[in-house]
Amino acid sequence: MNGKQITKLGFEKKAIGLAVAAAAxxxxxxxxxxxxxDELRAVQADPAAYLAGGVYAALAAELSAQHAVNESKKGAALLGAPLPYGVWGADLIEPGARAQMDVAMRLPVTRAGALMPDAHVGYGLPIGGVLATENAVIPYGVGVDIGCSMRLSVFPIQPDALKLEEARTxxxxxxxxxxxxxxxxxxxDDHAVLHEGTWEDQPLLGHLFEKAAAQIGSSGSGNxxxxxxxxxxxQPDLGLDAGNYLxxxxxxxxxxxxxxxxxHFTALAERLHPHLDPAARKLAWLSLDSEEGQAYWQAMNLAGxxxxxxxxxxxxxxxxxLGVDVLxxxxxxxxLAWKQQVNGQELIVHRKGATPAASGQLGLIPGSMADPGFVVRGRGHADxxxxxxxxxxxxxxxxxxxxTLVKKEVAAYLKGRGVTLIGGGIDEAPQAYKRIEDVISRQSDLVDVVARFTPKVVRMDSGSQDI
Incomplete structure (x- = not known):
């Protein structure tokens, strides 16, 4: 039997030679x-049945591999048009962020999404993007700084009792x-997270443990x-009476x-989707049915x-x-990404620069180094x-x-609001950000404001150009 006869059956590339050898x-x-x-047709129809051994095992393995590649190519195709998604504060959002969200809403694994009023261009999913996928997690849908988060502590001290120099010190x-x-x-300091057995579950986590242990309790650069x-x-809330607190x-x-x-996992996802449309390359995903997807999920939650x-x-x-307990x-x-029920189905909800706001859930939405931040309570808006x-x-x-920003003008802005800055670059100046009051006003159906935080003494990393 020759290769021409085998080709007529629909075999391709390496499979042709393996089929000729097996037929001989x-x-x-x-x-x-x-x-x-007839046997070759049977192998072609169900290669998995021949993988265990025998004369057709090598051909079956090649056909299985070709099938997997073809399925990968089909899975990499984007939808013809983005799925519909809600946008809050559309007048505040740059076109580039909308374009990135449109691409994310064309992924074959996407089921729902939303764009928040603070949205701006990021890598892959825009900052301020919320994306729900089915049984898949997107490393760049979470972001580079996995688990980036906020924390507020309220002290039993009057705000003016802490003097400027003491706060700086x-x-x-x-x-x-x-x-x-x-x-x-x-x-x-030590912390229980450093004693988890999770660090030993993956070579990557074990390799990074010393870095994590060395940097515990510290903060990064940027914002x-x-x-x-x-x-x-x-009014009374948070278990506190109405009033002002440090x-x-x-x-x-x-x-x-x-x-x-x-x-690590972004590069891995990209390798697993070599045929993904270039516009969506940074949105390459990992199936949660795969070993790689489970490894990322574990590492992501540990980082959180x-x-x-x-x-x-x-x-x-x-x-x-300060010598006090936290009130x-x-x-x-x-x-981060969370497993969440959406329209009765468990989906993976990625929030890349978005605050969880389930009904009754407390959260923090900061402004800038000189503008107020807000404690909010979620309203659980489904869309x-x-x-x-x-x-x-x-x-x-x-x-x-x-x-473009002028240091003298930025310094005047800080002074006018009574803010003392330690470190901080001009790239983090208040003028580089949208007005937080505008952003808050565009999402009144998403959260209720509980309290207002006004910064007084701020510490950040020094930027390339200090203010």
Missing amino acids: VREGAGLERGAVL LLLKHTRFGAGVAFEKRER HFAEFGTLSLA ALLSHSGSRGFGAQVAG RYALANHELIHARLARA ASVHNSHN ALASASHGAGRQLGRKAAAS
């Missing part, structure tokens, strides 16, 4: 050509900021901060550990717990230094996938802010 063995054993052709002594920065070994300020409650607000993530987890642990240690150190606290992650914004959102990219 069967004909050599005395089988008639017609019977051999406390923040300088008990916080650390910047890429690769950590406390000295003798200064480090991460720790700040003292005034929390104002117009509070600490922090924004931090999973440091170098989370960033390397994100990079690690990020929250960093906040806990920051707040514990400062509460000890009330609020925290939430805003770069928003029970989400809200995670901040004010950028209106100027970092390069644009650094090249």
Whole structure:
């Protein structure tokens, strides 16, 4: 039997040679050509039935591999048009973010989505994007800083009782900021997250453990901060009476550990989807039925717990230094994926720069280094996938802010609001962000405002151009 006859059956490439070889063995054993052709058709129809062994095992393995590649190609095709999704604050959102969300809503695994009023362009999914997928997780749908989150602690101290110099001293002594920065070994705190057995479940996690242990309790660069300020409650809530309180607000993530987890699994997802439309390359996904998808899910959730642990240690150190107990606290992650019921179906809801806002759920939406932040309570809006914004959102990219903003004007803005800044680059200036009041007003159906936080002394990493 020759290759031309085999090709007529529909075999391709390497399978043709394997089919010819197997047919020769069967004909050599005395089988008639017609019977051999019938066997080849049977292998072609159900290669899995021949994988265990025998003359057709190699052909069956090749056909199975070809089938998997063909299915991958079919799965990589984007939908012809984006699925419909809700947009809040459309007048505040740049076209580039809308375009990115449109691509995300064309993924074959996408089932629902929403765009928050602080949205702006990111890698893959826009910042402020919420995306629900079926049985799939997208590493860049979560983001590079896995588990990036907020925490607020309220202290039994009047705001004006903490003087400026004392606040500066406390923040300088008990916080650390910047890429690769950590406390000295003798200064480090311990945390239960470092004693989880999860670190031993994957070689990658084991490799990154020392980095995570070294950086525990510290914060990154960019828009991460720790700040003292005034929390104002117009009416009793959070277990507190109405009034003004000294509070600490922090924004931090999973440091170098989370960033390397994100990079590793993003590259892996891209390799597994080589035929994905280039417009969606950074939205490559991992099936939760796969070993890779389960590994990412485990690593992502560990990074989320690690990020929250960093906040806990920051707040514990400062509460000890103040010599007080915390009266009330609020925290939430805003770069993570959750399993969530959507229209009666369990989906994977990615929030990349979006605050979980289920009915009654507390969350934190900060402004900028000189603008207020808000404690909010979610209203569980179904079309928003029970989400809200995670901040004010950028209106100027970092390069644009650094090249266009004037330091003197930024400094005047800070002074006019009575804010003292430690570190902080001009790329994080208030003028680089949307007005938080505008963002909050566009999502009144998503959250109710519980309290207002006004920053007074702010610590951040130093930028390329300090203010």
